[in-house]
Amino acid sequence: MTVPTLDAELVTLLPSLRAFAMSLTRQSAAADDLVQDTVVKAWSNLDKFEPGTNMRAWLFTILRNTYYSDRRKKVREVEDADGALTGQLSEKPAHDGRLQFRDFRVAFNQLTDEQREALILVGASGFSYEEAAETCGCAVGTIKSRINRGRARLAELLHMEEGESMDMTDASTVAVMSARPTSLA
Amino acid sequence: MLPDPPEDNPIQRQIDENLKRIFDETASEPLPDELTDLLARLRDQETRK
Numbered sequence: 468m469t470v471p472t473l474d475a476e477l478v479t480l481l482p483s484l485r486a487f488a489m490s491l492t493r494q495s496a497a498a499d500d501l502v503q504d505t506v507v508k509a510w511s512n513l514d515k516f517e518p519g520t521n522m523r524a525w526l527f528t529i530l531r532n533t534y535y536s537d538r539r540k541k542v543r544e545v546e547d548a549d550g551a552l553t554g555q556l557s558e559k560p561a562h563d564g565r566l567q568f569r570d571f572r573v574a575f576n577q578l579t580d581e582q583r584e585a586l587i588l589v590g591a592s593g594f595s596y597e598e599a600a601e602t603c604g605c606a607v608g609t610i611k612s613r614i615n616r617g618r619a620r621l622a623e624l625l626h627m628e629e630g631e632s633m634d635m636t637d638a639s640t641v642a643v644m645s646a647r648p649t650s651l652a
Numbered sequence: 653m654l655p656d657p658p659e660d661n662p663i664q665r666q667i668d669e670n671l672k673r674i675f676d677e678t679a680s681e682p683l684p685d686e687l688t689d690l691l692a693r694l695r696d697q698e699t700r701k
Contacts, residue, residue: 478691485687486678498678503690510694571670590668591675618667627663 473513476522481506483592487527490587491534493576501537505530524594527602531584538580556624574624582617585610 484505488498508529516525554573575583588594588602589610600607622628
């Protein structure tokens with residue numbers, strides 16, 4: 468017997484669940500399939516959900532487990548219809564130094580699954596570190612480390628460097644920084 | 653363990669702004685018809701039990 472309030476709560480979580488699915492699959496058709504599978508599983512297990520506990524973490528966990536389980540089963544390469552996985556970064560940063568959103572998306576899609584999910588959960592969907600750790604079935608320290616590595620990798624891919632917003636006219640400093648970009652990570 | 657980067661770090665701020673933008677692009681879309689149809693079917697099954 469489904470409690471109507473649980474049903475309603477689940478429905479309010481679907482937009483953010485889709486956004487989380489999109490950040491994992493990087494393709495809209497695959498994301499929608501994943502959300503549908505998740506909803507069917509969640510619905511049939513709604514009686515096992517403990518009211519008063521965190522439904523968002525519960526629902527996101529089901530989606531995440533479904534994604535990783537499907538990924539293990541799939542041997543064939545996924546089609547890249549949207550070009551999401553193979554997009555090219557611009558050769559140069561934007562002239563005003565601001566990050567181009569298109570480039571950001573391309574760089575984001577190059578991160579590992581674990582880095583993307585940690586960044587999206589904590590950086591965009593408002594999960595606490597503890598909630599993200601619960602959802603991903605790992606330690607809080609692991610989430611923090613994935614976020615730090617993901618941010619460092621994004622900064623590297625997008626040529627964002629510490630102090631970039633300041634005027635760096637000291638040529639020797641610029642030379643040292645561009646010669647050893649990984650030392651800043 | 654690295655310490656959490658400070659909130660006023662401009663690189664982190666730009667990254668987080670763009671992460672939110674990626675997330676909101678999908679989260680602000682209306683639910684696709686396939687999904688609302690699925691919900692309707694699930695509710696229908698429930699009431700027939």
